[in-house]
Amino acid sequence: MSPGTLTVALAQISPVWLDREATVKKVADWIDQAADRGAKLVAFGETLLPGYPHWLGHTGGAEFDSKVQKELHAHYLDQAVDLDAGHLEIVSERAKEHGIHVMVGCFERPGDRGGHTGYCSLVSIDAAGLIQNVHRKIMPTYEERLSWGTGDGHGLRVFPVGPFKVGGLNCWENWIPLLRTALYGQGENLHVAVWPGSPRLTRDITRFMALEGRSFVLSVSGVLRREDIPESVPHRELILASVPDVLASGGSCIAAPTGEWIIDPADDQEQLLVAELSLRTVYEERQNFDPAGHYSRPDVVQLYVNRDRQSILAEEPEADE
Numbered sequence: 001m002s003p004g005t006l007t008v009a010l011a012q013i014s015p016v017w018l019d020r021e022a023t024v025k026k027v028a029d030w031i032d033q034a035a036d037r038g039a040k041l042v043a044f045g046e047t048l049l050p051g052y053p054h055w056l057g058h059t060g061g062a063e064f065d066s067k068v069q070k071e072l073h074a075h076y077l078d079q080a081v082d083l084d085a086g087h088l089e090i091v092s093e094r095a096k097e098h099g100i101h102v103m104v105g106c107f108e109r110p111g112d113r114g115g116h117t118g119y120c121s122l123v124s125i126d127a128a129g130l131i132q133n134v135h136r137k138i139m140p141t142y143e144e145r146l147s148w149g150t151g152d153g154h155g156l157r158v159f160p161v162g163p164f165k166v167g168g169l170n171c172w173e174n175w176i177p178l179l180r181t182a183l184y185g186q187g188e189n190l191h192v193a194v195w196p197g198s199p200r201l202t203r204d205i206t207r208f209m210a211l212e213g214r215s216f217v218l219s220v221s222g223v224l225r226r227e228d229i230p231e232s233v234p235h236r237e238l239i240l241a242s243v244p245d246v247l248a249s250g251g252s253c254i255a256a257p258t259g260e261w262i263i264d265p266a267d268d269q270e271q272l273l274v275a276e277l278s279l280r281t282v283y284e285e286r287q288n289f290d291p292a293g294h295y296s297r298p299d300v301v302q303l304y305v306n307r308d309r310q311s312i313l314a315e316e317p318e319a320d321e
Contacts, residue, residue: 003163004163004278004279004280005162005163005276005277005278005279006040006041006161006162006163006164006190006276006277006279007037007038007039007040007041007274007275007276007277008039008040008041008042008043008190008218008254008274008275008276008277009033009034009037009039009041009042009043009272009273009274010042010043010218010219010220010252010253010254010263010272010273010274011027011030011031011033011034011042011043011044011220011272012045012197012220012221012222012223012250012252012266012269012270012271012272012273013026013027013030013044013045013048013222013223013270014222014223014224014225014228014248014270015048015049015050015051015222015224015228016050016230017050017051017224017228017229017230017233018050018051018075018076018079018230018232018233019050019079019230019232020049020050020079020080020081020087023048023049023050023051024049024087024088024090024091025090027044027048027049027091027104028090028091028093028094030042030044030272031091031094031095031098031100031102032094032098033272034100034272034274035094035098035099035100037272037274038274039100039274040099040100040101040127040161040162041100041101041102041103041161041162041166042100042101042102042103043102043103043104043168043192043194043218043220044102044103044104044105044194044220044222045105045194045195045196045197045220045221045222045248045252046105046120046122046170046171046194046195046196046221046222047105047106047107047120047196048104048105048106048222049081049088049104049105049106049107050076050079050080050081050107051107051224052196052197052222052224052247052248053076053107053143053144053146053147053148054196054224054239054243054247054248055072055235055239055243056143056144056146056147057143058239058242058243059072059235059238059239059242061143061146061147062143062146068235068238069146071234071235072234072235073147075233075234076107076118076147077109077116077118079107080106080107080108080109080118081106081107081108081109081121081123082108082109082110082111082115083108083110083123083131083134084110084111088104088106088123088125088131091104091125092125092129092130092131093129095125095126095127095128095129096127096128096129097129098127099127100127101124101125101126101127101161101166102124102125103122103123103124103125103166103168103192103194103220104122104123104125105120105121105122105123105170105194106121106122106123107119107120107121107148108120108121108123108134108136110136112309112311113149113310113311113312114312117149118147118148118149119136119137119148119149119151120136120137120140120144120148120151120170120171121134121135121136121137121151121155121170122134122135122137122155122168122169122170122192122194124159124166124168126159127161132159133155133157133159134154134155135151135154135155135156135157135168135169135170136149136151136152136154136155137150137151137170137171137173138150138151138152138153138173138176138179139151139173141171141172152306152307152308152309152310153182153305153306153307153308154307154308154309154310156179156182156183156305156307157186157307158183158186158187158188161190163279164189164190164216164277164279165186165187165188165189165190166188166190166191166192167183167186167188167190167191167192168191168192168193168194169183169191169192169193169194170194171193171194171195171196171201174193174205174209175205178303180209180212180213181291181292181303182303182305184213184291184292185292185303187292188213188215189213189214189215189216189257189279189282190215190216190217190218190277191209191210191213191215191216191217191218192217192218192220193205193206193209193217193218193219193220194219194220194221195219195220195221195222195251196221196222196248197221197222197223197224197247197248197249197250197251197268198221198248198249198250198251199249199250199251199265200251201219201221201251202219202221202251202252202253202265203251203253203265205219206219206253206254206255206265207255207259207260207261208259209255210255210256210257210258210259211257211258211259212291213257213291214257214282214285214286214289214290214291215257215282216254216255216256216257216262216277216281216282217254217255218253218254219251219252219253219254219255219265220252221248221249221250221251221252221266222248222250223246223248223249223250223268223269223270224246224247224248225245225246225247226240226243226244226245226246226247229243246268248268249267249268250265250266250267250268250269251265251266252265252266252271252273253265253266253273254273254275254277256281257281257282257284257285257286258281258285262275262277263275
């Protein structure tokens with residue numbers, strides 16, 4: 001790898017759907033593959049751990065007090081990622097072993113919100129194996145709100161990976177201008193967008209974000225077919241009777257700061273996409289447009305960002321004795 005460059009990998013894979021432990025092991029194996037190909041950053045799709053809630057739109061997910069929906073939701077919560085319980089320890093160990101930064105989408109069940117609601121979270125683990133950032137999706141999309149809680153601004157942060165400053169957002173968050181601006185203002189020049197899986201989702205917005213931010217943009221998706229649904233999933237026959245043959249169809253891709261494709265949206269196969277990115281290209285494209293620098297007017301328009309981690313409990317400060 002040349003100075004000022006970074007080799008990145010997009011792991012477009014299917015989960016062992018709704019099986020956290022088996023999917024964690026699969027993620028670890030693909031981290032090994034990314035490291036073997038020289039990557040120093042590898043990213044995985046939205047809520048890959050333990051899987052995206054595809055059943056909601058096909059089995060009457062909005063039916064109130066449905067026993068079927070309750071049982072599916074309970075199973076999903078049981079398989080969610082609890083960071084405090086060490087569910088990503090294997091991933092952290094592989095990151096440290098290989099000196100590779102890992103970004104993985106998780107259905108997270110955090111104790112700081114009571115431990116009984118899950119959030120669509122993008123977890124970033126640094127090359128030392130430490131959890132560096134957890135961004136909870138600000139607003140779940142459409143039927144996702146039947147399953148995921150709403151997040152906060154705590155994870156709207158960028159962090160160094162090699163010569164780059166990296167930020168990330170979940171799925172349709174990437175369409176929200178103010179969220180993108182919150183990352184631009186911190187110097188983001190490599191953006192990671194994670195998706196459940198579809199070229200329809202990634203084809204337009206990936207190039208647009210690259211042009212707007214004059215940054216590299218990685219869109220990372222999952223894949224899932226009917227035959228990937230394990231027998232362990234509750235109400236499997238009901239789900240199989242209503243879902244299409246392909247539930248998540250890939251579309252992972254990389255766009256350059258020029259808006260040109262480095263890697264076109266991929267087909268619906270499991271695959272590892274690898275590219276070397278040069279920071280110099282960012283510098284070249286920022287010459288004529290920099291949305292948070294010389295082409296901004298903070299005296300006219302500024303963005304306020306609340307990065308507090310939200311909780312139902314707020315402790316009062318102790319009184320001075």
